Amino acid sequence: MNSLKRKAAPEDTADQPRKRLAPIPESKQPLQDSKIATNLALPKRTGPPLLTRPRAPELTIPRRTTRATSAPPIRPPSAGGRPIAGPSRPTAAAKRPIAGRVASGSAAASKPNGPFDFQFQALQDQVSSIETARAKDAARLAADMESERAKVAELQSNHMALSRELATAKSQEINQRRELGIASDEIEQLKRRHLNTIADMEMDMNRKDRKIRELEEELRNCQGDLDRERGAVATLKATVSHQSTAHITFTTQISALQAQITALQSALDISSGQKTQHEYDLEAAHKRIAELKEETLQGETLRRKLHNMVQELKGNIRVFCRVRPLLPSDLTPGSMSKSSSSGSGFSTPEPEDENKLKEIAKADIAYPDKLDHREIVVNSSSESAMGSERKDEWAFSFDKVFEPDSTQAEVFEEVSQLAQSCTDGYNVCVFAYGQTGSGKSFTMEGGSTDSTAGMIPRAVEQVFRVAEEMKAKGWDYTLEGQMLEIYNETINDLLGKGEFDKKKHEIKHDKTGRTTVTDVNVIPLSSSHQVRTLLSLAQSRRTVAATLMNERSSRSHSVFTLRIRGTNRMTGETCEGSLNLVDLAGSERLEKSGAGNDKDRLRETQSINRSLSALGDVIAALGEKGEGKGDKHIPYRNSKLTYLLQNSLSGNSKTLMVLNLSPLASHLNESLCSLRFATKVNNTTIGTAKKQGRAATA
Numbered sequence: 001m002n003s004l005k006r007k008a009a010p011e012d013t014a015d016q017p018r019k020r021l022a023p024i025p026e027s028k029q030p031l032q033d034s035k036i037a038t039n040l041a042l043p044k045r046t047g048p049p050l051l052t053r054p055r056a057p058e059l060t061i062p063r064r065t066t067r068a069t070s071a072p073p074i075r076p077p078s079a080g081g082r083p084i085a086g087p088s089r090p091t092a093a094a095k096r097p098i099a100g101r102v103a104s105g106s107a108a109a110s111k112p113n114g115p116f117d118f119q120f121q122a123l124q125d126q127v128s129s130i131e132t133a134r135a136k137d138a139a140r141l142a143a144d145m146e147s148e149r150a151k152v153a154e155l156q157s158n159h160m161a162l163s164r165e166l167a168t169a170k171s172q173e174i175n176q177r178r179e180l181g182i183a184s185d186e187i188e189q190l191k192r193r194h195l196n197t198i199a200d201m202e203m204d205m206n207r208k209d210r211k212i213r214e215l216e217e218e219l220r221n222c223q224g225d226l227d228r229e230r231g232a233v234a235t236l237k238a239t240v241s242h243q244s245t246a247h248i249t250f251t252t253q254i255s256a257l258q259a260q261i262t263a264l265q266s267a268l269d270i271s272s273g274q275k276t277q278h279e280y281d282l283e284a285a286h287k288r289i290a291e292l293k294e295e296t297l298q299g300e301t302l303r304r305k306l307h308n309m310v311q312e313l314k315g316n317i318r319v320f321c322r323v324r325p326l327l328p329s330d331l332t333p334g335s336m337s338k339s340s341s342s343g344s345g346f347s348t349p350e351p352e353d354e355n356k357l358k359e360i361a362k363a364d365i366a367y368p369d370k371l372d373h374r375e376i377v378v379n380s381s382s383e384s385a386m387g388s389e390r391k392d393e394w395a396f397s398f399d400k401v402f403e404p405d406s407t408q409a410e411v412f413e414e415v416s417q418l419a420q421s422c423t424d425g426y427n428v429c430v431f432a433y434g435q436t437g438s439g440k441s442f443t444m445e446g447g448s449t450d451s452t453a454g455m456i457p458r459a460v461e462q463v464f465r466v467a468e469e470m471k472a473k474g475w476d477y478t479l480e481g482q483m484l485e486i487y488n489e490t491i492n493d494l495l496g497k498g499e500f501d502k503k504k505h506e507i508k509h510d511k512t513g514r515t516t517v518t519d520v521n522v523i524p525l526s527s528s529h530q531v532r533t534l535l536s537l538a539q540s541r542r543t544v545a546a547t548l549m550n551e552r553s554s555r556s557h558s559v560f561t562l563r564i565r566g567t568n569r570m571t572g573e574t575c576e577g578s579l580n581l582v583d584l585a586g587s588e589r590l591e592k593s594g595a596g597n598d599k600d601r602l603r604e605t606q607s608i609n610r611s612l613s614a615l616g617d618v619i620a621a622l623g624e625k626g627e628g629k630g631d632k633h634i635p636y637r638n639s640k641l642t643y644l645l646q647n648s649l650s651g652n653s654k655t656l657m658v659l660n661l662s663p664l665a666s667h668l669n670e671s672l673c674s675l676r677f678a679t680k681v682n683n684t685t686i687g688t689a690k691k692q693g694r695a696a697t698a
């Protein structure tokens, strides 16, 4: 009984909810009012409808397993629970009599079996008590059943009510679902409309953005324009301000100028009165200018006369002596050995330094006249046959002596007066005489630089310069040039085609004193630069042969002739002159030239010496003639050189000989020969030079 009570207790506890809602079979699960009410309750709309579709409400019904109430619970044999009744566990002995009792009950009742009967009695009591208990349980269970049935009925009615509520709720749900569907459709439509609206708005926004950008760009441009305009306005403002200042200044100036104009007007009135007087004065001044011009022309003619008188007083044949400086090439062992073999008896000690070498190589030449530079003294010492030292001294005097350090410009300063005479209508002849290597070509042609340029380019430049200056005095000049070479008594045209020794050129003199050579190129000259080009052309064609004395030894005479014709536009006067610049071949003696065994060299040297001695003869004859021997024959025809220079050596011309000397002791004998020849020339007086005029006389 206790166990039953204990068993019933938890069921009572489990039955607690049944006081509110009776349990129903699983197949007929009722819904609790509250739950259904809760689960079916539709969400109340408190705001605008939601855009998402709401979920359908869920119906949750708690499951409950209930035990059948129609019969007491029967525990299955396998259940581990306690036995339903009995105070204790029945033994095997107790069980077995039950079965036996059923089979043989009457025999046991009739005959008690001692302890077994007692046990049987006890068992029967137990059975009856159990049955009583069972009856009580059955009654209680029946009562319970009844109450349960009532509950079931209640539950069923509840269930029905709930089912109705459920149906109502379902229909409501369906309606709500329908409404929900409609609402969802509406929402979808709204969404689509909304999306369309958004797309439209976005497009609109893009359009507006573009428009904004365009407007911004326009704004920027406008701002740039505005800035520029502002700048322009500022500039204009500054200009206006400046202009207004200037305007004020101008106004002030105008006022001042107007005052000046007034003053000037009154001055002009006074001046116009003076003007007439000035015009008279001007006319008188013009007359005076004309008179002065006339006087100038007369003065120029007088100057030319005086200039030539001075030249005549100086002598129409003059001699300059020039000693070249010692060159590095002069200090070579070859030169030194030649020095020792010279006739001067000069002995050569061992050279220790360059200065000593120079002293050894140099000839003893002195220039005592430091004022006029006209004297040159040559000293030599030699050993006599008796063994005593013999000293000799030779003194010479010339128109000018140039020491080794003289420059080309200094030499030309003396020559330039002759070049001037040439433009005045005189024949001028300048020739360089001396042994090979003494500096003839250097003096006449010179080097390539302005400072080393020789007499020919300088004279030509001067003639052009004077011709240009004389233009102002009415003189117009035409100039032409030729360059010839006389080699072995043959004339070659140095400005020709280079056909040397083939063409025969003849020298002709006309009665007017003009000398021409047949078949030679006479080039019209327009500038001194052109003359330099011609000189270098001629130089390249000139015959140069090597000798023992000088590798550049020129074995021919070269004659450059510049002819000048002038006409005076104002006076009608004309004049014609010529400038002959002659570079003679080396004057060394035959044994010194080293040409002894060479037939060609021998012929060359003989030819050169013959022409040079013919030159000496001509000059000597001219000298004798100048001394009064009027009928004296002048042997011009003895050489091509003297015949060519006939008009430049005769009394009608001015001649300058530049004697070139080597400074070397080894050349001392040659230098003495040259000095003697030059002295002979210098002592010659050649008549009076005559100007070659045509239309007028000087």
Ligand SMILES: Nc1ncnc2c1ncn2[C@@H]1O[C@H](COP(=O)(O)OP(=O)(O)OP(=O)(O)O)[C@@H](O)[C@H]1O
Pocket: 323, 324, 325, 327, 404, 434, 435, 436, 437, 438, 439, 440, 441, 442, 443, 550, 552, 553, 554, 555, 584, 585, 586, 660
């Ligand atoms: N006054 C001078 N100053 C410097 N160097 C000079 C001078 N005179 C001559 N010389 C030099 O001496 C050398 C010989 O001179 P140049 O050729 O003029 O002699 P030359 O007498 O004409 O000889 P050639 O008869 O062989 O033509 C040249 O190198 C030349 O430059």
